[in-house]
Amino acid sequence: MRCPFCGNIDTQVKDSRPAEDHVSIRRRRFCPACGGRFTTYERVQLRDLVVIKSSGKREDFDRSKLERSIRIAMQKRPIDPERIDQMISGIVRRLESLGDTDISSKVIGEIVMESLARIDTVAYVRFASVYKNFQTADDFDGFVSELRPGAAGEE
Numbered sequence: 001m002r003c004p005f006c007g008n009i010d011t012q013v014k015d016s017r018p019a020e021d022h023v024s025i026r027r028r029r030f031c032p033a034c035g036g037r038f039t040t041y042e043r044v045q046l047r048d049l050v051v052i053k054s055s056g057k058r059e060d061f062d063r064s065k066l067e068r069s070i071r072i073a074m075q076k077r078p079i080d081p082e083r084i085d086q087m088i089s090g091i092v093r094r095l096e097s098l099g100d101t102d103i104s105s106k107v108i109g110e111i112v113m114e115s116l117a118r119i120d121t122v123a124y125v126r127f128a129s130v131y132k133n134f135q136t137a138d139d140f141d142g143f144v145s146e147l148r149p150g151a152a153g154e155e
């Protein structure tokens with residue numbers, strides 16, 4: 001694994017253990033060239049998924065892209081990173097078990113919103129506002145009040 005700091009390809013694994021979600025192995029790595037430390041996660045990829053964009057364009061599913069958009073929505077929220085990682089794994093498992101390797105970006109967006117709604121209302125609204133691309137403030141308000149009954153009971 002190449003060092004993300006200096007590019008050295010000869011890095012060492014210091015420690016391997018199952019991550020809390022038990023679907024990945026967490027490896028702590030050390031770069032002898034620059035002294036950098038970083039962590040990698042190794043996961044089973046059950047199937048290669050293809051995302052069908054609303055334009056009809058096909059694109060290989062990329063977990064790290066999904067992760068990035070979720071982390072943006074989760075920014076500065078008091079949520080344990082491990083929990084976010086578990087949620088992302090759960091989303092990917094759901095996508096993989098849909099029964100079709102071609103998945104529309106709309107379906108992915110909906111599954112992400114569902115998962116976010118269960119964990120953090122603010123992150124959910126952030127993601128949804130980007131995802132649904134609200135045109136008017138009224139739309140947004142209506143949407144937020146819609147989500148309140150469903151979100152109750154968790155907190």
Ligand SMILES: [Zn+2]
Pocket residue numbers: 003004005006007008031032033034035036
């Ligand atoms: Zn390095």
